[in-house]
Amino acid sequence: MSNLSSQAAAQYNNNFLKEVEAMVEEGNWVKMCMQCGVCSGSCPTNFQAGWDHPPQEIFMMIRAGKREEVLNSQSMWMCTSCYNCIVRCPRKLPITHIMHGLANYAHRLGLAPKNQPTRHFAKLFWNNCIQTGRVNELKLSLGLYFKDGFKQGIINGLAMKDVALGLLKAKRLNPFELFKAHGCKDQKGIHAMLKKAHEIEERRKAIKTA
Amino acid sequence: MAKKEYAFYPGCSSQRGASASNYLKSVDSMCKTLDIKLTEIPDWNCCSASIGYAEGGELPRHVLNARNFALAEQNLPGQEIVATCAACWLGARETKERLDASSQLMADTNEALKEAGLEYKGESDIRHMVEVLIEDFGYDELKKPVVKSLEGIKFAGYVGCQTNRPFGIVGESFENPMYLDKLVEMVGGEALTGYDQKVTCCGGALAFSEPDKAQAQIKDIVESAYDHGAEMIVTPCPLCQANVEIYQGAINKKYGKKFNIPVMYYSQLMTVAYGGSAKDAGLDGQVIRATRLEEIAAKR
Ligand code: SF4
Ligand code: SF4
Ligand code: SF4
Ligand code: SF4
Numbered sequence: 001m002s003n004l005s006s007q008a009a010a011q012y013n014n015n016f017l018k019e020v021e022a023m024v025e026e027g028n029w030v031k032m033c034m035q036c037g038v039c040s041g042s043c044p045t046n047f048q049a050g051w052d053h054p055p056q057e058i059f060m061m062i063r064a065g066k067r068e069e070v071l072n073s074q075s076m077w078m079c080t081s082c083y084n085c086i087v088r089c090p091r092k093l094p095i096t097h098i099m100h101g102l103a104n105y106a107h108r109l110g111l112a113p114k115n116q117p118t119r120h121f122a123k124l125f126w127n128n129c130i131q132t133g134r135v136n137e138l139k140l141s142l143g144l145y146f147k148d149g150f151k152q153g154i155i156n157g158l159a160m161k162d163v164a165l166g167l168l169k170a171k172r173l174n175p176f177e178l179f180k181a182h183g184c185k186d187q188k189g190i191h192a193m194l195k196k197a198h199e200i201e202e203r204r205k206a207i208k209t210a
Numbered sequence: 211m212a213k214k215e216y217a218f219y220p221g222c223s224s225q226r227g228a229s230a231s232n233y234l235k236s237v238d239s240m241c242k243t244l245d246i247k248l249t250e251i252p253d254w255n256c257c258s259a260s261i262g263y264a265e266g267g268e269l270p271r272h273v274l275n276a277r278n279f280a281l282a283e284q285n286l287p288g289q290e291i292v293a294t295c296a297a298c299w300l301g302a303r304e305t306k307e308r309l310d311a312s313s314q315l316m317a318d319t320n321e322a323l324k325e326a327g328l329e330y331k332g333e334s335d336i337r338h339m340v341e342v343l344i345e346d347f348g349y350d351e352l353k354k355p356v357v358k359s360l361e362g363i364k365f366a367g368y369v370g371c372q373t374n375r376p377f378g379i380v381g382e383s384f385e386n387p388m389y390l391d392k393l394v395e396m397v398g399g400e401a402l403t404g405y406d407q408k409v410t411c412c413g414g415a416l417a418f419s420e421p422d423k424a425q426a427q428i429k430d431i432v433e434s435a436y437d438h439g440a441e442m443i444v445t446p447c448p449l450c451q452a453n454v455e456i457y458q459g460a461i462n463k464k465y466g467k468k469f470n471i472p473v474m475y476y477s478q479l480m481t482v483a484y485g486g487s488a489k490d491a492g493l494d495g496q497v498i499r500a501t502r503l504e505e506i507a508a509k510r
Contacts, residue, residue, distance in 0.1 A: 025268045044411040044427060078420070081261075082411035083375035087384045096376075100263035107264050117419035122264035125415070129262065130274075133255035134222045185253050189326030193277065197270040197322040204269075204318070 005109040008207045009067060016067040023205050025101030026094045033059040039085035039095050055085055055095050058102070071111040076103035077118040130194055133184030212247035214346060217282040217334070219302065221295035221448070222256045230295070230448035232495025236477040237294055237339065239490040243355050243481075244347065248292065251282045257301040261415040272315065273322045275305035279336075280328040290335045292342055294477075296372035296447035299338040303377055306336055340446050340476070341379055344389055349396050357485040358509070359398030363502055366405040366440035367391045368431060368473075370450035374409055385409065390444060393476050397483035407434040412453040421460075428454055429461050432469050442500060443473045451475060455497050472500035482507045 012019040020027040033056065040054030053061065053075045061070050076099045085095040103119070106112040112119050184190060220234060241248055257275050258266050266274075279302075282291050293299035309316045310332060320329055343352060367390035375384050382389055387409070391401035410431055413424025431454055435443050445451050455473040462469055474496075481491035488507040493500055 025263075044413075078416070078423075080371075080411050080414040080416050080424075082371040082414065084371070084411070086376045101268070104263050104267055108267075118261075118416060119264055121415065121419035122261045126258055126262045126265035129222075129256045129258045130266075133253075184255050186326060189328075190255060190277070192325035193273055193322045193328075194270050196325045197273040197318075198267070200318045200321060201267050201269040 004207060005071075005111055008109060011208055014065070014067075016065045016070070017063050019067075020062050020102070020105075023207075024098065024105045026097040027101060029093045029098060030059050030062050032091050032093055034091055035060060036090060038088050038090065039093075042084040042088050044080060044082055044084065055099060058099075059093075068111070070102065071106040071109065072113060073106075074113055074116060076100070076106070077112070077116050079103070130190065131183075131187075133187055133190045213245040214342070215247040215249065215289055216292040216337075216342065217286040217289040218248035218250045219254055219278055219282075219291050219293045219298055219336075220250060221293060221298040230451065232492030233294060233448050233451070233475050233477065235490070235492035235495065236475055236481045236486075239481040239486045240477045240484065243484040243486075244343075244352070246342070249286055249289070251278055251291070252285050253281060254278050257298050257305075262301075269315070269318055269322070271301070272305045272308060273319055275302045276309065276319045276323060276330045277326060277328060278302065279306070279334050280323055280330040282334050283331055284328070290337055292337050292339055294339045294448070296338070296370065297449060299336060300372045300377065302336045306332075306334075338373060338379075338446075340373060340389065343393075344379060349392055352393075352480070353396050355485075356397060356483045358483050358506055360394075360479060360483055360503070360506060361398045362400070364400045364402055364439055364441050365394045365444045365474075365479075366402050366435035366438055366442070367394060367408055368405075368435070368443050368445045368450060368454065369408050370445060370447045371409065371411045371414070372449075373446045390446065390476060394444060394479065397479050399479065402435075402438045402440055405434060405438050405440070407431045412450055414449060414453075417453045417457065421457075424453065425457055425461050425464065428457055429465055429467070432458060432461070432471060433467070435471060436469070440471065441502065443471055444476055444479060445473060446476055458498065470498055472496055472498045472503075474500060474503070478503070 008019060008023065012022065017030065020030055035056055037056050040056045043054050052073050058070060058073070058075060079096060079099040081096055083096055089095055103112065107119060255274060255277055257278070258271055262271055279291065282289065291302065293302060309319055316332065323330055369387050369390050374387055378384055379387065379389055388403070391403050394401040407430055411427060412431060413420070413427045417424035432443070443454060445454065451473050458469040458471070461467055478491045478493065482503055486507065488494060488504045491503070491507060493504050493507060
């Protein structure tokens with residue numbers, strides 16, 4: 001267990017439900033789950049054998065204190081944000097946000113699975129988005145292709161070449177985005193405000209490192 | 211003066227040269243006909259979509275959205291914010307609801323915004339273009355400018371997820387929303403109301419990170435459209451559009467299919483029905499060309 005992680009666990013006397021309630025976005029809802037299974041039956045990634053554990057199971061595991069198993073899981077990273085679960089849950093749990101919150105928390109503690117492709121993509125996306133204030137689709141896809149090194153990047157790029165050529169022909173991909181990209185004017189302001197937001201969030205969800 | 215004015219939040223994918231630039235083109239044309247004035251929020255930023263959570267966390271995500279609200283309030287006072295991208299709309303609306311519900315989040319957000327010299331007062335409403343069309347205009351009003359019928363074309367209305375859930379369009383159900391079908395019928399097309407994959411998720415952002423799983427979803431979405439006899443798919447969401455259109459070749463290879471079905475935006479159908487040219491409707495922006503729509507658009 002990483003240092004940060006054990007400190008976080010200790011802070012809540014190894015009561016994982018309490019930890020989730022305090023540290024995870026919308027985590028205070030977990031205890032309201034009545035284990036009906038509707039969310040699991042509605043979850044599209046479940047159909048494609050993506051999950052280790054569908055939401056209902058994750059919520060049960062949180063209550064059972066299975067901390068490592070939950071935070072190490074691939075499951076939350078498989079969420080497509082389709083909101084099927086949310087609109088169907090009889091208890092109105094904000095399931096999508098809890099899944100995202102758990103993923104974010106696992107990421108923050110360094111417990112999320114290494115090389116998890118969605119984790120990697122989410123990070124790329126955020127960094128790409130905040131760099132100039134706007135997403136640069138070309139750099140984003142290149143960053144994704146080249147995540148496993150240069151050679152694999154060329155292979156990945158070639159596999160996607162038909163898609164890229166199609167978009168290029170339809171003028172929906174601009175090769176010059178690589179050099180002179182869209183961006184906000186007040187990038188300085190955006191960076192400053194985000195830095196502040198991160199500071200405040202750290203303060204609110206502090207892990208005591210004493 | 212225009213009939214209606216809104217503060218416009220186009221989103222990254224609709225910028226010029228981006229994956230949904232054809233969407234923006236057709237929205238522009240459609241709005242011209244309907245006398246809707248969209249003024250871009252000056253210096254708007256991306257909202258980080260539904261995938262920003264991992265690195266972005268909670269507050270930074272809300273702050274990104276709130277910056278756009280604050281800019282709209284400041285520069286376009288009194289105007290509601292309109293988004294064309296489902297993900298932008300959803301993310302922005304979610305932020306607004308969370309901030310409205312929590313004075314602490316609101317205070318934290320404004321503390322961060324101050325660094326950019328901005329303040330969010332909590333005034334502006336956030337709406338999707340489809341909401342504007344249906345609620346502020348209504349089908350009868352939208353039908354008036356129709357000069358060409360899309361008669362004889364069968365459309366599978368693919369609503370997808372995020373235009374539909376968790377907020378959706380007032381008066382529609384999550385499981386079987388009908389507005390896209392109604393818009394199709396309004397322009398004279400044939401709506402395949404029995405299309406059973408209309409609210410299936412296409413995999414969203416996981417099309418990039420988990421392509422096999424997403425493409426399995428997309429295969430079902432396209433296959434069912436064919437099974438119902440569709441000639442085209444129509445959607446309100448730029449990511450749905452891109453996902454369902456551009457991976458058909460890859461899916462053909464993987465599953466031995468022969469998919470080649472155009473995937474259109476509602477605004478493209480409306481632009482053509484309103485007498486716009488193929489260019490006005492962004493039809494030149496299709497990876498899979500919609501030949502029959504191009505023919506109708508070319509007719510005098
Ligand atoms: S649908 Fe709601 S109550 Fe039912 S198992 Fe899922 S989260 Fe729990
Ligand atoms: S939002 Fe996420 S957790 Fe909920 S049903 Fe969709 S994929 Fe599953
Ligand atoms: S949701 Fe998509 S299109 Fe909209 S602003 Fe964010 S990244 Fe850009
Ligand atoms: S169908 Fe796909 S792209 Fe469209 S909203 Fe759902 S996840 Fe997003």
